[in-house]
Amino acid sequence: MKTLDRLAMPVRVFIVFSTLAGGFVRAADEQLSVDEIVNRTNRTAYYQGRDGSAKVLMTITDSQGRTRTREFAILRRDDPAPDGKDDDSHCGNQKFYVYFSRPADVNKMVFMVHKNVDREDERYLYLPALDLVKRIAATEKRTSFVGSDFLYEDVSGRNINDDTHELVETSQNYYVLKNTPKDPASVEFSHFKMWIHKTSFIPVKGEYYDKNGDKYREYSAEKVETVDGFTTVTKARMSDLKAKSATVIEYSNVKYNVNVPDDVFTERFLRKPPREFLR
């Protein structure tokens, strides 16, 4: 049950499945509106393909250099566009299935999220030792995911409507966005900046500033690979500059459009993990 409490935190699933937004590459000098940049980045970071799977390794290093690891397999499925269009442009509700293998005390636990754009997400945790399907009551989105430096919201995608976005710079490589929360009391940052790669719309760097204007968190994409035609971040780092800790997240065995059925994201498959998709 200790493990239960540890997982029963406001975790949201995250998958930094990023890809080259198909059909949207334009000449570098073409002007895009801020909204277009934001929308494409959101799609690139969280919505590539109809579905996807990957193995994830998180390495958390604290200020004293001690490391802890998290290993899990993740499945994602996007709800299809209501108009039936299959051009990957719909960024709606999503379902995630996270099957833990390490550390050993969370082995075989399953965390499942039905991410809803217009209402609270539904989060489930399955504890195999008790055969217990637990609902997770968690509304805080800016708390650590499984004890790492990534926050629930980093990894699931912060709702783009929660911030105002300004294009502060356009360099040869990047659009630099400054994002300011509409409700400053709801978050711990005053604003964050993102460096978005102009052709791939991959967020390459993020910097978070506290209420005093000091930078205290930093994100960087460290490795990008092309998988099934999708440009994908396969290694990224989040550093907490105050706690002097950092988490590296590495994706392997990334696959897109594997045709995960919708019913995998139900109680049945919490109790009976869908092995064919978790390999």
Place this chain on the structure above:
Amino acid sequence: MPAGLQDAAGIKPGESSEPALPAGLEPSATPEEPGLPEGLTPAPVKSESNEPELPVGLGAAEKEKSESAQETGFPKLPFDISGFAEARGGVRADNDPYEKDCSIGETRLQLEAEKQVSLAGFKTTADFLYDPVFDRHKVDLEDGSGFVDLREANVTLTPVEFMDVKAGRQILTWGTGDMIFINDLFPKDWNSFLLGRDTEYLKAPSDAVKASAYSEIANLNIVYTPRFDSDRYVDGRRVSYWNDILGRRAGRDAVVRADKPDGWFDDDEIAGRLYRNISGYELAAYAYNGFWKSPAGFNPRSGKATFPELSVYGASGRGSVLKGIGNVEAGYYDSENDRNGDDPMIQNSQLRILAGYEQEVAEDFTAGGQYYIERMMGYGAYKRSLPPGSRRDDEYRHVVTLRLTKLLMNQNLSLSLFTFYSPTDGDAYLRPNVSYKIDDNWTAEVGGNVFIGEEDYTFFGQFEKDSNVYAAVRFNF
């Protein structure tokens, strides 16, 4: 690359092959390798601006060949094996004349092996343990005593696409209560719970077949247990209890002798659940036919406790409420051998109702509460049937629970408190626990089970002398 992408990239003249990067990108990268540092990088290397280097794969040359999957570095066995080794010790906080001063002194090794052979999944979980506090070491797989406790040994099949079958020894759970069970009539191990074992051990295994069918309209689980699996109930061997016949607390001096129904296919149990999920709200209906899971009757002729026949019908709902999760559950306990309630030797029928709510109230701090009401049916008949001078139970029992959980130190330290409080019985049960994850393998915890009661015979109050503190270290692998 899909055709659509190819076309788009092709718009640009002079585009090379691979990861569709415009010609303009390369020069902008520093002439050197980006050399991504192993440790924390401060600001990017470029002096004039704060601009990040391109990561490997976006224009920057690839330093190392992308090594794919991280191998788990575990020895290759023909099946997956995992488990833990644990040492756990505990002492009674109070002097209990009927029990040992040590409440628990266990060394435990759990091994779990899993294997998928085409369409069948096999799973075995066995605990090997030694506890000098307990002086009976004969293995009894039924009540879990002895040095082996077989927790799971089952096979899972999917005979048709819409159906799963799991047969063998298994742990089963359903229902919505947090430490309060209404429609979950699968066996519990109350001794483990009260003595401070990990919560996992509250669930005792069932030897059963579980068949599940799934459809768009609803899902159905049927669990058939061919021979009654009782709770591992409090019988005085490890935990002292209120003994009505002696009119006092008792323990090792008066171990409960019970007459447990044990005929194969005759003394069987069947439990069903019909459920569906509507927009995140989980609705379920339940039915059970079997026996009271802990002794609920007494046979004056044999002097033994009995497990009268029982049927239960109930329903539950769970889903988002306000900013948290709410749940309601109810069940009618039909005590078939004493429907009128006029047999003082058999527990009456009951109505049990529960409502709960849980919410994260601050970062990494969760609070949950429940209200539970248990009503004895046929109370008038019960009162009339009681022999004069005997102790009389109340018609209603109310229980409030509160769960508080706070995570600290990157969620490696967990502080939790679970409290049961009964305003009608005037008693309470507190379960404080502190656990710390030392590293990826080691966990240490300390905790307690504290019982407080105005009277010696109430539900929690009877365990007052069993109050204990425990500590444990566990190595997970």
